[in-house]
Amino acid sequence: MADAVAAVAPAREKPLVSVSNLKIHFPIHSGLLRRRTGEVRAVDGVSFDIAPGETLGLVGESGCGKSTTGRAVLRLYDPTDGFVRFGDTSLADLTDNEMRAMRPNMQMIFQDPQACLNPRMTVGAIIAEPLVEHTSLSASERREKVRSLLDSVGMNPDFVNRYPHEFSGGQRQRIGIARALALDPDFIVCDEPIAALDVSIQAQVVNLLQDLQQERGLTYLFISHDLSMVQHIADRVAVMYLGKIMELAPVDVLYERPAHPYTKALMSAVPVADPTIEMTRERTILTGDVPSPAKPPAGCVFCTRCPVAEKKCFTVPPEWRELESGHSVACHLVG
Amino acid sequence: MTVSELVSQQAGETAVQPNRLTDAEAVLRVNDLRTVFQTQSGKVHAVNGVSFDLKPGELLGVVGESGSGKSVTMMSLVKLLPMPPAEIVSGSVHYLGQDLLDMTPNELRKLRGGDIGFIFQDPMTSLNPVFTVGYQLIEPLRIHMKMDKKAALTRAADLLDLVGIPDARQRLKDYPHQFSGGMRQRVMIAIALACDPKVLIADEPTTALDVTVQAQIIDLVKKLREELGTAIVWITHDLGVVAGIADRVAVMYGGQFVEYADVAELYRNPRHPYTKALLQTLPKGGSARSERLVSIPGQAPNLSKPLSACPFAARCSEVHQKCLEANPPLFEVADFASGGGQQSRCWLEEDAHG
Numbered sequence A: 001m002a003d004a005v006a007a008v009a010p011a012r013e014k015p016l017v018s019v020s021n022l023k024i025h026f027p028i029h030s031g032l033l034r035r036r037t038g039e040v041r042a043v044d045g046v047s048f049d050i051a052p053g054e055t056l057g058l059v060g061e062s063g064c065g066k067s068t069t070g071r072a073v074l075r076l077y078d079p080t081d082g083f084v085r086f087g088d089t090s091l092a093d094l095t096d097n098e099m100r101a102m103r104p105n106m107q108m109i110f111q112d113p114q115a116c117l118n119p120r121m122t123v124g125a126i127i128a129e130p131l132v133e134h135t136s137l138s139a140s141e142r143r144e145k146v147r148s149l150l151d152s153v154g155m156n157p158d159f160v161n162r163y164p165h166e167f168s169g170g171q172r173q174r175i176g177i178a179r180a181l182a183l184d185p186d187f188i189v190c191d192e193p194i195a196a197l198d199v200s201i202q203a204q205v206v207n208l209l210q211d212l213q214q215e216r217g218l219t220y221l222f223i224s225h226d227l228s229m230v231q232h233i234a235d236r237v238a239v240m241y242l243g244k245i246m247e248l249a250p251v252d253v254l255y256e257r258p259a260h261p262y263t264k265a266l267m268s269a270v271p272v273a274d275p276t277i278e279m280t281r282e283r284t285i286l287t288g289d290v291p292s293p294a295k296p297p298a299g300c301v302f303c304t305r306c307p308v309a310e311k312k313c314f315t316v317p318p319e320w321r322e323l324e325s326g327h328s329v330a331c332h333l334v335g
Numbered sequence B: 001m002t003v004s005e006l007v008s009q010q011a012g013e014t015a016v017q018p019n020r021l022t023d024a025e026a027v028l029r030v031n032d033l034r035t036v037f038q039t040q041s042g043k044v045h046a047v048n049g050v051s052f053d054l055k056p057g058e059l060l061g062v063v064g065e066s067g068s069g070k071s072v073t074m075m076s077l078v079k080l081l082p083m084p085p086a087e088i089v090s091g092s093v094h095y096l097g098q099d100l101l102d103m104t105p106n107e108l109r110k111l112r113g114g115d116i117g118f119i120f121q122d123p124m125t126s127l128n129p130v131f132t133v134g135y136q137l138i139e140p141l142r143i144h145m146k147m148d149k150k151a152a153l154t155r156a157a158d159l160l161d162l163v164g165i166p167d168a169r170q171r172l173k174d175y176p177h178q179f180s181g182g183m184r185q186r187v188m189i190a191i192a193l194a195c196d197p198k199v200l201i202a203d204e205p206t207t208a209l210d211v212t213v214q215a216q217i218i219d220l221v222k223k224l225r226e227e228l229g230t231a232i233v234w235i236t237h238d239l240g241v242v243a244g245i246a247d248r249v250a251v252m253y254g255g256q257f258v259e260y261a262d263v264a265e266l267y268r269n270p271r272h273p274y275t276k277a278l279l280q281t282l283p284k285g286g287s288a289r290s291e292r293l294v295s296i297p298g299q300a301p302n303l304s305k306p307l308s309a310c311p312f313a314a315r316c317s318e319v320h321q322k323c324l325e326a327n328p329p330l331f332e333v334a335d336f337a338s339g340g341g342q343q344s345r346c347w348l349e350e351d352a353h354g
Helices: A002-007 A066-073 A096-105 A123-134 A139-152 A157-161 A169-181 A199-216 A227-233 A251-256 A261-269 A275-280 B002-010 B070-077 B105-111 B133-144 B149-162 B181-193 B211-228 B239-245 B263-268 B273-281 B321-325 B348-353
Strands: A017-030 A035-050 A055-059 A081-086 A106-109 A187-191 A219-224 A236-241 A244-250 A321-324 A327-329 B028-039 B042-054 B059-063 B086-095 B116-119 B199-203 B231-236 B248-253 B256-262 B331-334 B342-344
Touching: A017 A066, A035 A066, A035 A081, A035 A244, A055 A066, A055 A227, A066 A106, A066 A187, A066 A219, A096 A106, A096 A123, A106 A169, A123 A139, A123 A157, A123 A169, A139 A157, A139 A169, A169 A199, A199 A227, A199 B273, A219 A227, A227 A251, A236 A251, A236 A261, A244 A251, A244 A261, A261 B211, A275 B239, A275 B263, B028 B070, B042 B070, B042 B086, B042 B256, B059 B070, B059 B239, B070 B086, B070 B199, B070 B231, B116 B181, B133 B149, B133 B181, B149 B181, B181 B199, B181 B211, B211 B231, B211 B239, B231 B239, B239 B263, B248 B263, B248 B273, B256 B263, B256 B273, B331 B348
Parallel strands: A055 A219, A055 A236, A106 A187, A187 A219, B059 B231, B059 B248, B116 B199, B199 B231
Antiparallel strands: A017 A035, A017 A081, A236 A244, A244 A327, A321 A327, B028 B042, B028 B086, B248 B256, B256 B342, B331 B342
16 A cells, blocks of 8 residues: 555646645734735745655745645635635635635644643544534444544543543644544645654654555645755645745655755755764855845745855846756756 | 762662773763652652763764653763752762762853863753844853953854854854754754864754754764764754664663663664664655554653662563563673674563573
């Protein structure tokens, strides 16, 4: 089954989720009259497809808009421009009621398992809540379903009456996953699901996510800043910087032959757990900080930190080009 | 001196006394440090006999999962813990021959922020939001180095410049919220370095930062070590970071060092089952996607009682009867004097080396 999932040719078949020129701009109000004086371009023209059963990794530094993208895909934010298609439906056109009917198909796993579980609800009530909202199951059927969900995320079904504080971080993340699975979704946005966990626990949660994907044919958008974990779990990876996708490629291609200078710098910044490699390898250390998304640079957004930027990069935004099948990049100087 | 000799004699469990440095060679010598928290629901034995030496210019990496006692150990060194509930029940911490644990609060205050610098994990909560960065940088200079205002201001600007903050003199007037996360952490480093500390204790200094900024900070720390010869204790849970910067690595579990070794040796030839397991949990680059990650089953140990067995026994793949009966001492696997030294706190070493 693992091979079957891996063998799905990226974006060859009809995509499950299709994002096109998505923009999310948050207004900035200032002054005495709180007039609109500008906008934060959190996501600024992002396009990608996710095929059924695929895992698309979305990586980037904090503040690059990856979480906002994830939320916008679920229409937790209304897009400023562009659209998100789920199957054949364009989400932006739906009324609130229609959107509500779509929600069971798409779920989210959050970064902080402490913050996303209501401390005053029992585990059973937390996992049953979506069932109450979206299904007509009887109380006993719900109880049965909750028990089987707990079992499928590797937890003892007898824990239903306990409260979140009684569990460790890894267990809480499993509860969050069980809740996301309650309505048998097709698509799950995983927003940094392992960032708050210890290394030994991270592996458990990643294994669980992969097992569930194989059993249920799930499609993931896996948002993370941990490049080595994304390499492990994703089929294709998109690299974001300041609201734009810089490079998108199948995972092997991206890690072996990164084309964009930002991807290269990001890869070289990841420490390797091997002193001999660390001693010898060449690093590209980026200077400075990410510019404010309220005032993105003209031209290429990466030009202020790019080690190889040329004159053109400061004035003309690069086009999104396909280098080879499935490998696209936004850079003037590549290819 | 007699007190510390007495303590080290009492510490009966140190079956192998590692070849230790003398006061003249080491800036910091920690001997059998034990810290206990007295909580409402009983005691927590957070630090259970930690010993190490730190040479000038050396970088000791301390790795372990959350709750393994990394931070509490280093906070105990300079009594930065609230007491009570914390209590340092035994041990000695020699800084250039003086025992920090015997010092009065006033004497300690003169060292902290002066000779011994601290960098905390979260730069937002450890900088005071209502004072300018310049004020917070000048404060230790005025107190510890007795500088006048003008000299302190110049040095503060130099320090900000040193840690790579552009337009340093202007930025002294800014408040912490006007800096980005990476910048704030650099301000923290500048404050910690303000008085040319001989020992710098960095508690997860890059954990809250992005990899690109982390790379900048690590690069900076390397330069500072070479230029100033500061001895550094670098606490982290990231085995990758340690591989790149440390001379020696201590792996902590259950409030004690379970493995203590030269960095190259630790990664090439990990001895303790916990170290091995930790290294195996890291995803291997380029491995097939269907391959499962190795995880460590079970939970961190309950430290409500003094350790009477190996704390890792419940999660260990190589556990045997002896592990459940007594807590192993640190066995010497390789000699530190010959380079590439290594110690492992595991009964499996007893047969080979005991």
